[in-house]
Amino acid sequence: MVRRMNELNTFLFNILLFSLFFNVGISLYGIFARPSLIKKIIALTIFSDTANVLAIIVGYRGWPSPEQPPIPPVITSTEPTSEDLIRFINRAVDPLPQALVLTAIVIGLAVTLFLIFLTLQVYRLYGTTDVRRVARLRG
């Protein structure tokens, strides 16, 4: 049973990693090849979200065993005993990537908002958000 669970775990983990890198490919295709600015921005958010999930995965701890899944990096008792600390160190996921991702999300929000404003301004000035037509209108 435990072996089956571990195999399943590995399988799911590999699918996750594969889909992350597949996502990177798709989103880069979207950014570089799609003509619509809105679609480019959507692809950019997919790209940065993929990077964020990758960071979260790095902080994730493979299950110590199926009966003992990892716990959030929070000590629940106010006066932790050494047993609590040992349990915490052995099972808690790494909190640092989560802090990094939080920062990256906030920065990504600012960049996305700015790009959307620029797209709106492109639409006001050119009447289209298609980069091919924008290039043609510019002459």
Added chain:
Amino acid sequence: MYYLSIGVLVPSLLGLAFVLPLLGMIIKNIRFFHAYASITSLYALIVAAYNFNIVVREGPKAYPFGGWWPPIGISYEIDEINSLIALLTASVMFLITLYSAWYIRSLKDAPYYYTLLLGLEVGMLGCIYTGDAFNLFVMLEVMSISAYALVGFHRNKPEAIEAAIKYGLFGAVATTIYFIALVFIYASFGTLNMADLTNKVTLFWGHNLVSGLYYGQIYAATAVALALSLWAFTFKSAIFPNHFWLPDAHPEAPTPVSAALSGLVVNVGVYAIFRFFYTIFNPFSLMSDLRDMILLVTLILGLASGLIGAFMMVVQDDIKRLLAYSTISHIGLVLIGLSIGSSLISRPDSQAFVDGLTGAFYHLINHSIGKSLLFLASGVIIYMAGGTRKLDELGGVARKNPVLGIVLITGVLQLLGIPPFGGFFSKYLLYVSYLEAGAPYISVIINIISAVSLLGYVRLLYSVFFIIPKREFVRTSRLPLAVLLVLSVACLITGLLSPIISYWLRGFVEATTSKDGILNYWVQGYLVFWGG
């Protein structure tokens, strides 16, 4: 034990910058904002000079934020090279802010303009001072967002908006790619602190580390991380395959911003390449063969962008576009100098190694001063010629104003590399270093780049100086000319004092890139905090 001035500069400057939009709601007098921005950037210059003085007296120093000691919290670390580049950045930014008071005299959006300009300065100083690879990402974003917004500052001008969206979209991809590189670094080394990473990659001290030792396949992960971060840094410094945004973005920005982008922002990418491949993944590290390959790649990219920038300069008919291509060419030259550290080209303690790096940083300084001088001068020229940027329509502007003419010739000679000016000595050092390293064909290519770019500069000088003026030009005020004179005196100083400057720079490079220097970077950035 540590100096407050190292850590306090960037956050306080950020606060001073972002209070401006609020002040803009209360205060309607535009002169207040000119004075405020100038005083703020003067403050940054004073603190940067103080930090430089600390390093010269006592060597590298670190500042841990919030009392969390280095591998746990964020720390800023200054050493000889980065405090020098920060001093350069702060001083040129001070002059650019002064010039802005003339340039945006009639603009209603002055508080927003100055917020973004000071935000750009904060981002650059943060990138340069930081001792933490993730904080470098954050500061790159602070710098980049300010830069995107400044490029699109004339928001009703279609070309500016188009250039800004091109720069912003691909810039966001580049910084996200750097974030992925950081994920790989964190996954394999368990830390993002630069001093701690330096130790783990070089293994000065291998036991009882706060952040563990290695996780997984560090060699493969490092290869991926270095390749990805090189992509991001070459984007920020506009090296050949990633230079496509620069000729659109730099000319469309307001002229003082063009000067800041072309003269200073590209330096940050070059500095990050230096920090990654000379301090963290240094010549003595466990994975030095990866580093050697990457530096060979940067050598090829540097040669390519030097040549492409020089050739594209010749065919431009827009004065700001011509200067933007010249930036690509000069950053290519700086990168050629930085690439000498590959052990396939020179040994780490050899004369060629030190000469090449000295030449690279000397050229970086010369280019920053000369290029911001030329961009600021082009702002005056465009104003006097009535808003046109076409070289053919400038028609001898500089003849009407002798000060402008002298300043322009100074800047061109500085970038071209004619003896009394600094550009000659730095190009000469680059040339000599590759001769010493036994790669004379690269020295020849450096000469070819200079020779080709001569054509572009001659076109510039011809259209603004050698044509007899036929029409009337607008008269300009004294403030921009005073700023330009200060910069041209700086050009002359970098040339006349070249023995002293190159001696100092050589000392800085030796102190930073020798094995003792790298050890000291780690000791000051990590070990002193843990009682070592």
